[in-house]
Amino acid sequence: MEQSQALSQNLSQHLAMTMKMQQAIKILALPAQELRGLIEKEYLENPALEIDYDHAALSFEETTGTAGDDAREEREQAYRAEDISALASYLGSPERGDGWDGGESGEPHAFEQAKPVSRTLEEELLEQVEFAYPAGREQEKAVAVFLVGSIDSRGYLAVPLAEAARATGVKEDIATQVLATIQSFEPAGVGARTLAECLRLQAKRRGIYEGLVARIIDAHLEDVANSRIKEIASAEGVRPSDVQMAVDIVRTLTPKPGAAYGSDDPGYITPDVVVRPYGAGWRIELTSGGVPGLHISRLYQEAAGYDEETQSYIRGRLSAAAWLIKNIETRRETIRRVAEEIVRRQRPVLTDGLSRLAPMTMQDVAEAADVHESTVSRAVQGKYIEMPSGIYPMKAFFTANLAAGAGEAAYGARQVQDALAALVAAEDPKKPLSDAKLAKLLADKGLEISRRTVVKYREQLGIPSSVKRKRY
Numbered sequence: 001m002e003q004s005q006a007l008s009q010n011l012s013q014h015l016a017m018t019m020k021m022q023q024a025i026k027i028l029a030l031p032a033q034e035l036r037g038l039i040e041k042e043y044l045e046n047p048a049l050e051i052d053y054d055h056a057a058l059s060f061e062e063t064t065g066t067a068g069d070d071a072r073e074e075r076e077q078a079y080r081a082e083d084i085s086a087l088a089s090y091l092g093s094p095e096r097g098d099g100w101d102g103g104e105s106g107e108p109h110a111f112e113q114a115k116p117v118s119r120t121l122e123e124e125l126l127e128q129v130e131f132a133y134p135a136g137r138e139q140e141k142a143v144a145v146f147l148v149g150s151i152d153s154r155g156y157l158a159v160p161l162a163e164a165a166r167a168t169g170v171k172e173d174i175a176t177q178v179l180a181t182i183q184s185f186e187p188a189g190v191g192a193r194t195l196a197e198c199l200r201l202q203a204k205r206r207g208i209y210e211g212l213v214a215r216i217i218d219a220h221l222e223d224v225a226n227s228r229i230k231e232i233a234s235a236e237g238v239r240p241s242d243v244q245m246a247v248d249i250v251r252t253l254t255p256k257p258g259a260a261y262g263s264d265d266p267g268y269i270t271p272d273v274v275v276r277p278y279g280a281g282w283r284i285e286l287t288s289g290g291v292p293g294l295h296i297s298r299l300y301q302e303a304a305g306y307d308e309e310t311q312s313y314i315r316g317r318l319s320a321a322a323w324l325i326k327n328i329e330t331r332r333e334t335i336r337r338v339a340e341e342i343v344r345r346q347r348p349v350l351t352d353g354l355s356r357l358a359p360m361t362m363q364d365v366a367e368a369a370d371v372h373e374s375t376v377s378r379a380v381q382g383k384y385i386e387m388p389s390g391i392y393p394m395k396a397f398f399t400a401n402l403a404a405g406a407g408e409a410a411y412g413a414r415q416v417q418d419a420l421a422a423l424v425a426a427e428d429p430k431k432p433l434s435d436a437k438l439a440k441l442l443a444d445k446g447l448e449i450s451r452r453t454v455v456k457y458r459e460q461l462g463i464p465s466s467v468k469r470k471r472y
Helices: 002-029 032-045 069-078 085-091 121-132 138-149 161-168 172-182 195-206 211-219 221-225 229-236 240-250 308-345 347-352 362-369 373-380 413-426 435-444 451-460
Strands: 049-052 273-278 281-286 293-296 384-387 390-393
Touching (some): 002 032, 002 373, 121 138, 121 172, 138 172, 161 172, 211 221, 211 240, 221 229, 273 308, 308 362, 308 373, 347 384, 413 451
Antiparallel strands (some): 384 390
16 A cells, blocks of 8 residues: 555656656747746746736846856856745755746847837728718728728738628629729728739829730739740730830839738747847846746745645645746756857857858757757747847757868858858849859859759748849
């Protein structure tokens, strides 16, 4: 019986530890916004937690490229927002249950000037509906509101007019008239049902819907997409250069007029790490990313007077709270260590941008930071770092070596992409470089990659094939 109880207890402890490890892994990989959601969920479910939205963020510094033991000890001390040794004693565990700082930094950063919340396309159109249909035109206004609600994020009407007429109880000609009014709204091209109609609306508004431009919009958009300039010229009886000029004009129009408007999610990018010049070196600051701070409720630290069942419940809640705080602290410490290694290895990128990126793998950083490679992968997932040269995803600093050799002969994917883009930018547009030619020119620069790899990086850069780049 005793053996069975011991086995059950060991199994329970193992399961609890496994769940705690899973939580640690999950928290490490979470971007700041998702971590905030998890913290708020845990706060609502665990009365032993208290949340602090105003707590100041922590900063960690690297001024000479290496950090001594004293500096690391200071960083460790910075985690301890308050002494809660009573909690450790109550839990009967040497694990510290210290608080975690996670508010906004007092020093303003560039990222605090986040882009303003933009109006959605629907909001913009509904405001114009109010002006177009004043009191007394309620029926038309109702149709307009229905049509606006049926316009997708691209700016296109997503339902047939006949269906809109049936849904609003009007004749189809009234729905047609209302749609024509909506198509006169801003942005130009909104309310179109096809790409050709969208471009036509814009061209008419700009007074360029005539001649070859009109013919291309009405009859040759598929040919334009496939760069069949000669075929269009032959069909229209004009020179290829005339077609090229008309196509250039058409391409100034917007195929998705609604894309310029916001959505319910403004899509902020808030860096998790900020790197600043500091004396002769650099200072690394960990920001909160909008994540609130957490600490243990003082009420739950004093539970000696409760019955055993209540104390058991409190111990469970305190243990869960302490592990959550510890895992969040571990996440911050791991991100800091990875950021420090990035700064040490990628100094030129700090001021010159990713064009100066040196080869660096996750395994390199894992060995230097004394963690597993998978830990580095999770630590950079969905995280951003701000440098004087810009804001970058942390994972952008890790490149596979494309060359078979090592050391100075190795080079990174970003280096190849930059060289490839430069070659295309300098090419004769009337005689664009083929992928095979690009591979040869890259090899002449010491970047030996296959034609297939050229195709991959060209597509990643959004560069069309030589056939589609050709101009007349």
